[in-house]
Amino acid sequence: MSNLPTVDEVVQLPAVREGVVPPEYLDENDHMNIGRYLEEASLGLWHRTIEMGMGPEYIEERRQTTFTAEHHLTYLSELRLGDAISVHVRFLERSDKVLHTLTFIVDRTHGRLAATVEATLIHMNFDSRRPEPFPDDVLPEIDVEVARSESLGWAAPVCGVMGVRRR
Structure with missing residues (x-):
């Protein structure tokens, strides 16, 4: 992951979550715990799918949902108590069943x-x-993104x- 975007580039994507690192997110090293990074990203992605109409009603009424099959988490800088954060989601590609x-x-x-x-x-x-x-x-909503x-x-x-993966 050598060509990281700048913050100005990332914030071209809408923020789906914003907040500050609360005390309960800290671990013994006095920074945000490993699990909280994944939690924030997962909640951001969940909020984004809700915005696209695939939230709780979608599950209840259509009996369809998405499951996460794979994650790759890369830490780039430490987050500490009170740091302001925002979460931004980018849809890269899709097939008929995978996003x-x-x-x-x-x-x-x-x-x-x-x-x-x-x-x-x-x-x-x-x-x-x-x-x-x-x-x-x-599909058109996903394709727009x-x-x-x-x-x-x-x-x-x-x-x-x-x-x-293409077959």
Whole structure:
């Protein structure tokens, strides 16, 4: 992950979460605990899917959801008590059942990236617990986000070993 975007580039993506590092996020090293980075990124991605209509009602009414199949978490800078953070999600590519994403955690206090969390989501039938294609009315929403990602003018700093697998 050598070509990291700047904070100014990342904030071209909307912030889906904003806050400050609270005391309960700290570990014995007096910085934000490892699990909280993944939690913040996961909640940011969940909020983004809700915005696209795939939230609790989607699960309840359509009996469809997404499961995370893989994560790659990269720590870039330490977060400490009271640091202001924002979370930004980029949709990179998709197939009929898989969505490849990259979530950024920005340290707003110090003006730097704190972490990236790359993930692949699989669209699932909630009852059978088996992969299922995204519905036709959801795909255009995803495609708009993928197109926006492609138009940003800066490369996504992906790990290079995960994403949408083509058969």
